[in-house]
Amino acid sequence: MTTSLFPRAVPRRTIHLYRGEWRDLLRGARADAGEAQATLAAFEDAAARHLGVTHAIATGSGRLGLRLLVGALDLPAGASVLMPAYTDESVPEAILRQGLQPVFVDVDRLSHLMEPAAAERALRPDTRAVLATHLFGAPADLDGFEALAQRGGLVLLEDCAHAIDAVSSGRRCGSVGRGALFSFVVTKAVNAFGGGLVSTSDAAIAQQLRDQLADLPMPNALGLARRVAVGCALAGVTSPPLFGAVAMPALRWLERAGGLGPAAIYDRLVRPGTVNAHVDTRMSGVQARVALAQLRRLDATQARRRQIAAQLVAALPRGVQAQLSRPGDRHAVYFLVVTCDAPEELKRALLRHGVDVGRHVMRNVGGADYPNAEWLVHHSVQLPVHPSLADRDVDRVVRALRALG
Numbered sequence: 001m002t003t004s005l006f007p008r009a010v011p012r013r014t015i016h017l018y019r020g021e022w023r024d025l026l027r028g029a030r031a032d033a034g035e036a037q038a039t040l041a042a043f044e045d046a047a048a049r050h051l052g053v054t055h056a057i058a059t060g061s062g063r064l065g066l067r068l069l070v071g072a073l074d075l076p077a078g079a080s081v082l083m084p085a086y087t088d089e090s091v092p093e094a095i096l097r098q099g100l101q102p103v104f105v106d107v108d109r110l111s112h113l114m115e116p117a118a119a120e121r122a123l124r125p126d127t128r129a130v131l132a133t134h135l136f137g138a139p140a141d142l143d144g145f146e147a148l149a150q151r152g153g154l155v156l157l158e159d160c161a162h163a164i165d166a167v168s169s170g171r172r173c174g175s176v177g178r179g180a181l182f183s184f185v186v187t188k189a190v191n192a193f194g195g196g197l198v199s200t201s202d203a204a205i206a207q208q209l210r211d212q213l214a215d216l217p218m219p220n221a222l223g224l225a226r227r228v229a230v231g232c233a234l235a236g237v238t239s240p241p242l243f244g245a246v247a248m249p250a251l252r253w254l255e256r257a258g259g260l261g262p263a264a265i266y267d268r269l270v271r272p273g274t275v276n277a278h279v280d281t282r283m284s285g286v287q288a289r290v291a292l293a294q295l296r297r298l299d300a301t302q303a304r305r306r307q308i309a310a311q312l313v314a315a316l317p318r319g320v321q322a323q324l325s326r327p328g329d330r331h332a333v334y335f336l337v338v339t340c341d342a343p344e345e346l347k348r349a350l351l352r353h354g355v356d357v358g359r360h361v362m363r364n365v366g367g368a369d370y371p372n373a374e375w376l377v378h379h380s381v382q383l384p385v386h387p388s389l390a391d392r393d394v395d396r397v398v399r400a401l402r403a404l405g
Contacts, residue, residue, distance in 0.1 A: 009244035009354040010393045013335075014386045015186050015235040018297055021290055025228060028286035036285025043288040044197075046295050047182075052175045053199045055206035058288060060219060060281035062161050062183030062196035066094040069179045069198050070129075072208040073155055075100060079128040083159075084114035085366030086373035087133055091159060092365055095131075103127065104366035107373050110324045112136065112337065112362075112380075116144030120152075129155040134163035134173045135362065137332030138325050142168040142176045149177075157181075160199075164189050165302045167330035174199045184291055186231040189301060189334060192291035193227040194219065195283040219281040240393050244354065304387035305333040308394050312336060312383055315401040320346065320381075336385040337361055343381045346404070353400035358382030 031039070040058060047056035059065040070081070077099045083091060085104035092102035105114045105122045112135050119130055130149060132140040142158075149156040158173060158180035160166070166173040174180035179200040184192035200206055236242060283291075294301075309331070313322045320340045325331045335358075340346055343359060350357050361382045364373035384397060 007244045007354060008240040008393065008396075010240060010356060010384050010389065010397055011238040011243045011386075012356045012358045012382055012384050013187055014238035014388055015231045016189065016191050016294070016301065016386065016388060017232065017235050018290075018293060021293070022232075024289050024293055025286060028284075028289040031285055031289075036288075039285045039292065040283060040288040043292040043295070046292055047197055048199065050172075050295060050298070051180075051199045052172050054201045055199070055203065057198045057200075057206060057209045057213065058283035058291075059196045059198060059209075059213065060216065060283060061194060062181050062185075063090050063094050064280055065181040065196040065198040066091065066159075067098055068209050068212055069157065069181060069200075069205070070095060070098045070100065071212075072205045073129065073178070075128045075155070076126075078126065080124050080126050081157075082114075082119045082122055082127060082130040082154075084131075084133050084135070084373070085364055085370035086112060086114075086135065086362055086376055087159070087365055088161075089363055089365050091131070091133075100129075101126075104370060106366070106370040107135075107376070109339070109372050109375060110321070111138060111326075112323050112376055113138060113140050116141055116148045119145070120148055123152060127152065127154060129157055131157045131159055132177065133159040134166050134168075134332070136323060136337050137162045137166050137334035138323055139163065139166045139168035139173050139329045139331065141326065142171060142173070146176060161188075162334035163332045165298060165330070166332040168326075169329065173332075175201070178202055179205055184287070186227065186234065189298065189305075189332065190291055190294045191231065192283065192287040192294075193224060193231055195287045195291065213282050216280055216282050218284050219287075224284060224286065240390070243356075301387040302332065305385050306331070308385045308387070308389060309333045309336045311394055311398055312385065312401065315398045317401060317404040320401075320404075333385055335361060336383045338381050338383060339376065339379045340381065341379065343379050346381055349404055350397075350400050353396070353403065355384070355397050355400050357384070 044056045080101045080103040081095050082103050084107050086107045095102045105119050108115050132145045156177035158177045160174040160180045161183040163173045182197040184190050184195040320338050323337045361380045364377050
């Protein structure tokens with residue numbers, strides 16, 4: 001460990017920005033309506049080509065995209081939709097808002113995903129759709145879910161909020177079901193300071209979404225400016241030198257004091273400034289400009305994520321298990337999540353080595369009836385894999401893991 005006055009430390013995550021992003025943000029803010037619309041169309045076209053679908057429709061958020069997508073399916077009121085119990089609470093909330101009933105399915109402890117066989121056991125007479133979620137970027141078994149949907153006469157949807165570059169059985173996640181949703185909040189691989197996208201190859205669904213979006217306003221300019229400012233400030237604070245000088249001492253003090261944890265502080269003080277509180281909007285030309293630039297850089301940033309993840313997985317001590325993907329699938333590595341029997345001990349040990357990690361990475365929205373989801377809530381640790389990490393920061397994490405034996 002370094003002995004300098006302000007040692008570097010490794011944050012669990014940071015905000016991904018690219019060189020020249022401020023220039024693009026300012027250029028986008030000055031663009032007229034025609035240029036903004038052309039930029040949005042270029043982003044949607046690039047996203048559709050990346051995913052291998054015929055339509056990509058930008059939205060004000062991933063949540064809005066899911067609501068519009070489900071609404072376009074014209075499912076009967078009260079019909080049930082199968083989804084994993086281990087997911088973000090915004091997902092069942094969106095389903096409920098469309099007058100449908102989420103039916104939760106427990107997940108596998110090794111993959112952290114809903115499996116087709118478990119979903120089939122949860123089928124009800126009123127089930128009309130199944131939402132395959134690629135959690136943390138790990139691809140769900142799309143072949144299995146596609147077969148289940150065909151057998152049961154169900155609509156297959158995909159939650160790709162974490163999975164902009166994931167591949168399942170040789171097919172891009174987001175290209176297999178009737179439609180899929182993506183999210184572009186500041187922590188995502190493509191950061192548009194909010195916003196989302198729906199991908200589909202169904203022309204009728206695409207047209208219905210575009211018609212509904214045409215009636216929605218653009219995001220509030222002051223709200224968007226606030227999200228940009230908060231995102232850029234977070235990018236600075238989570239740079240390893242500043243993080244080591246400011247945030248890491250605070251995290252260690254919180255750990256010793258047993259008080260409010262960093263995740264709770266983030267949720268209360270920071271997260272409200274990074275998300276669009278009013279999601280029923282279109283995506284602005286400013287957001288589309290930076291999203292398009294990040295999409296063009298995605299191959300390089302994703303290669304870096306996978307390189308870091310491979311190094312960390314190879315260094316994991318005995319008893320610490322990385323989230324598993326099926327052979328041949330490509331994990332998008334939004335998060336590298338591991339599980340162990342003593343996650344708090346792992347967290348404290350890494351913190352002593354200057355490595356910040358996350359706990360309680362995802363929620364069990366189903367409750368006590370879903371034991372695997374509940375186990376994952378309490379046994380998971382998120383390791384840092386963001387592509388901006390320098391080699392020496394990755395080496396620090398590797399050395400810290402190996403020191404645990």
